[in-house]
Amino acid sequence: MSQESLDIRFRRAVRRATGEVTVEVDGRPIAVGEEDTAAAAILLAGALPNRLSAVSGSPRAPYCMMGACFECLAEIDGVPLQQACLVQVADGMRIRTAKGSPT
Template sequence: MFRRDPIPPGEAVEILLDGQPISARRGDSVAGALLAGGVTRFRDSVVSGAPRAPYCLMGTCFECLMTIDGVANRQACLVTVEPGMRITRQSGAPSLLPEAET
């Protein structure tokens, strides 16, 4: 669905989605980087368990909620990628406590 030119050297950073490396472009939003990397499921609905993905890409719809660097319920469309960022998909209602406390 989303296509882009290859990432030039110097602009590429590696992020981890559920422990798997994904190449992202420095300056991209997490949602943009994941979509460009072919990711179509960002989280599962808390009501039905249906897969969800970004819809608005501007912070209004909350469909792109993910756990980013141990903080749950982050809107992936509003967070800029950083090298080594650890991202996990959310399934159901996440704990509001940081991962280390759960």
């Protein structure tokens, strides 16, 4: 999937009038809404796939955005295996995607 098609798929339909914070996704700073989740930051950064399946090695990405699928696992502020869709961003948050198995 090209970066351009990712940009189209994950562009916000509505820009909310909230403040912005800056987080790091894999070391790259990105401005996100203060009410966004870490999974939204991963999608906005285009840091996909955010992990690989432990069984098949297939690429994965945040899917349900409500804590059900566990496809959004990431290291957040040094704590591994966080469900990024359940963590609200904070200014200076460091999000690292996991390119290997979740073990």
